[in-house]
Amino acid sequence: MDLITIIIGMVCLGIGAVLGFVFSKSSLNSKAKFIINDAKKNAENLIEKATVQAEAVKKEKHLQAKEKFLELKSQHDADIQQREKKMQEAEKRIKDKEHKLNDELSKTGKLEKDLDRQIADYGKKHEILERKQQELDTITAQKVEILEKISGYSAEDAKRELVEAMKAEAKTKAQAHVQSIMEEANLNAKQEAKKIVIQTIQRIGTEQAIENSVSVFNIESDEVKGRIIGREGRNIRALEAATGVEIIVDDTPEAILLSCFDPVRREIARLSLHRLVTDGRIHPARIEEVVEKTRKHIEEEIIEVGKRTIIDLGIHGLHPELVKIVGRMKYRSSYGQNLLQHSREVANIAATMAAELGLNVKLAKRAGLLHDIGKVPEQESELPHALLGMQWAEKFGENPEVVNAIGAHHDEVEMTSLLSPIIQVADGISGARPGARRQVLESYIQRLKDLEAAALSFDGVSSAYAIQAGRELRVMVESGKVNDEQSAQLSYDISEKIQNELTYPGQVRITVIRETRAVNIAR
Known part of the structure; x- marks a missing residue:
């Protein structure tokens, strides 16, 4: 009984639930319909408002477009007016040019007519002139015939005689003119020569250089003298044997004398002593090594001095042996005057004098530098230094004028060019200038x-x-x-x-x- 009651109760509950669901669904449908109708009304209202706003915007945009159109139209009209104005101005300028061209054409036409008229006049005058020339030729021929009959000479014979007479007269006058020029030149030659020499002396100057056959080697203290002499004098003997220089160690404080007639050997000895004293190792083997290195260094310096000298003087194409000889002149002296400095001075003086006389300046400078190369032979020669230098210059392909100037600067050979006396004079000027040599100081x-x-x-x-x-x-x-x-x-x-x-x-x-x-x- 209870089970049936429970089942019936459950069935009633299910039926109640179904009925509640049905009633709730119907109420929801009615609400939904109400909401949909309300939304439709709102949508219609929105559409009406949007339509009204769209019409307003459309009218506003239409007005703006119309205003823009009017503005563009006015601007376009202004541009057209400006272009028309420019075209009118251009047309006016073209018309003015046409008027000018027409005027020029009319003037040109007039000038052409005048030119044609003048050509016609000149043609007539030319015909008249030719006719008169023919008449003159006829009269001249008649007169020549009459003169030939009277004189008994033909026209060619008379002409020949006249030419010969004029030649003789002209030759006489020319000889007199040449004689007067020569006399005037002889009067002015010495004065002009002195002027050139004085100008050269004033333009060229150099420092005084006086050398002798003794060099002084300074030392810090007298203790170094003992180290240079060595045990039983073996160091000083080795040094003298290696350099060929006499080394004098006396009571002179802090000094050693190097005596030799050859300045190159003397310089090698001085530099070798300096290196030995600085290094501190002084013994015969070391002395020979240092002297040999110093000798090579001096040879390289001689070549460098020669190159630098020819570069300073602007001389090109000099043979390498001549460059070396020029460098050796740095270590030679003549009458107390440094030979390289003297040769540079002679080159500059000769170049100046050659420029004054209108001669080749480069050749003069070259000959001046090389004129005393015969004074620096590596081996003694019996030839005078001018002839020895001339042989060297000829051997190494120098210009014949330079070769002659070297050989003739002491009159050993005959001068064959104007360059030779210039080198001779320049050499004399350099040796005789104030302070150049001891005897004139x-x-x-x-x-x-x-x-x-x-x-x-x-x-x-x-x-x-x-x-x-x-x-x-x-x-x-x-x-x-x-x-x-x-x-x-x-x-x-x-x-x-x-x-x-x-x-x-x-x-x-x-x-x-x-x-x-x-x-x-x-x-």
């Missing part, structure tokens, strides 16, 4: 002293200075004793005294300087 200094003494002998002169190798004398006078007018007279008097009493090369300028000084002391 004292006379040069004495000449300068005499110039100063000549000025100091006048009253009112406070001091005098010879400058520019004696080419100028500056005289200081006392302002209280000499006035401006007297200064000019004093300058003249000093020049007269120098001319009359002294001997000097070239000319001397006398400059008198007068100044007023006021001195006070503040205490």
